[in-house]
Amino acid sequence: MDFWLVSALLTFVAILIVMLPLTRKEVVSAAQGEEDRSVYIQQLKEIDSDLARGLLDEQSAAQARLEISRRILKNDRRMTDAASNDNANSNDAEKKYLFSAGARWVTILVLLFIPIVSWGVYATIGTPDLPSQPLVDRKGNTIQDKSAVELIAQAEAHLANAPDDGRGWAILAPIYMRLGRVDDAINAYRKALELLGKDVDRLIGLGEALTIKANGQITPEALALFEEAGTVAPADVRPPLMKARALLQAGKRDDAIDVLQIILNTSPEDALWRADIEQTIANLKAGKGPTAPPAQSSRPAEQPRGPTAEDVEAAASLDEQGRKDMIRSMVDGLAERLRENPTDVEGWERLLRAYVVLGEQDKVNEALRNAANALPENDMRRLTDTATQLGIDATGVLK
Known part of the structure; x- marks a missing residue:
């Protein structure tokens, strides 16, 4: 009553x-x-x-x-x-x-x-007398309490029933790589490329997976993938860097130096990877190591692999119970990379968007404060503008 x-x-x-x-x-x-x-x-x-x-x-x-x-x-x-x-x-x-x-x-x-x-x-159909369920009783049923292995299993079950879900394969592939499941990552990247078409990240991802499977040696198939990625995205520095590594592995030091020099000539003056490449060229010309460009240069700091707004939206195509934790896995990976390279403004922008989608305001505030301690003034102004577009009062957070 x-x-x-x-x-x-x-x-x-x-x-x-x-x-x-x-x-x-x-x-x-x-x-x-x-x-x-x-x-x-x-x-x-x-x-x-x-x-x-x-x-x-x-x-x-x-x-x-x-x-x-x-x-x-x-x-x-x-x-x-x-x-x-x-x-x-x-x-x-x-x-x-x-x-x-x-x-x-x-x-x-x-x-x-x-x-x-x-x-x-x-x-007629309602139940107003249904007793309330305490939080402690509900907690055991939440998505957050499920293990990563179980969530991946759910995603795999979804893909077993919907093998033509290209976005699902594209989301799982980098997760397999982080878990060390290289063969599964190779298969997922191949499926994603077959269903979604050529994409620079998918081409490079498959090439890197094949390289890891070959104990760090860039195979002919992997090299072909890197060259194709360079055709798809000529401005991306990763394909020519991997080509330089392949040339060094083949003993073609002078050719590798030429490729690295082309990268320097076409890169912005403030590119974060310039110093590493310049040092590598100097070492090669002096006749000493390294035998390949620095590993971190193969994936420039300004192009971290993390969840974009499309990735977050595409996760909805996976199993409904598992999608938040699939996003969480990607977000945690991006946050870890930003701890190693805190001057990556694009990475901070992706992290903010992901936290907004997840509704984690505390994480948004923490990310803004961490970014403010690491980014130069111009990049922080850019991040603040992005936060404003997302409906975040960055000024209030940073006071």
Whole structure:
């Protein structure tokens, strides 16, 4: 009985709140209309200013301009209506309901219809007397308590039933690599490439898996994959670096130096991997090691492999119970790489997006504070802008 009484009271209050605008009238005056129009014009200027400062993108700015333009047109029509009534009124204002009589009656009927139907349906199929379940009883059923092995098994079961799910194979492949399941990673990368097509990360991932299986030797198949990745993404530095390693393994020191020099000539001056490559070239010219470019250079710090917004969204195609932990595995891997290389601003951006998707505000705040301690001023400003676009008050967190 208490449940139905509380529900009735809450429904009554909600209906009153919604019906309040139906009883209100608006006052249209020429002075007020001019004032509103000036405000809208100022808002249009502010949009242009925010766009110039990079606080808005072109699409958001266009949508905002369209909405404000609609308000200006509506305000102009109201001013025109008010002016037409000047001769019939002693003042320059006209009062009228915000909604027409027909709209008010339709709204009232809908407001009465919804709770009546809702109560009837819930009384038939609902269970208001169901006892509450304490947190301690629910905790054992949460996704977070499942082991990584069990979650991967669930994903594998999903792919066994849906072998054409290319995104599922693409998500599992790097996880297999981190777990040392190289053969499974090779198979997953091959499936992903077959179903989703050529992609620089998938091509390089398969090439690296084949190299690991060959005890670090770049096989002809792996080299072909790296060269194909370079064709797909000419600006990516990883394929030519792996080619240089292959040349060194084949004893072609001068050819490897030429490839490394080309990378230096085409890389930005502030690229984080330049120092390693310059040192490698100097060592090779001096006739001493290393016999291959530094391992960390094969995967530049500015191109970490972590969950993008597409990866997080694609995880939904896997088993529903396991997707959050699959995302968690990827996010943890990215966070670990950022601890080793905290100056990677793109990595911090990916980490923030992933934490927002997971709804972990504490992790968002912690990531921002860690990034602030490691990033230079320009990169931190970029990360702050990204946080703002994600709805995060970075300034408040960093105070």
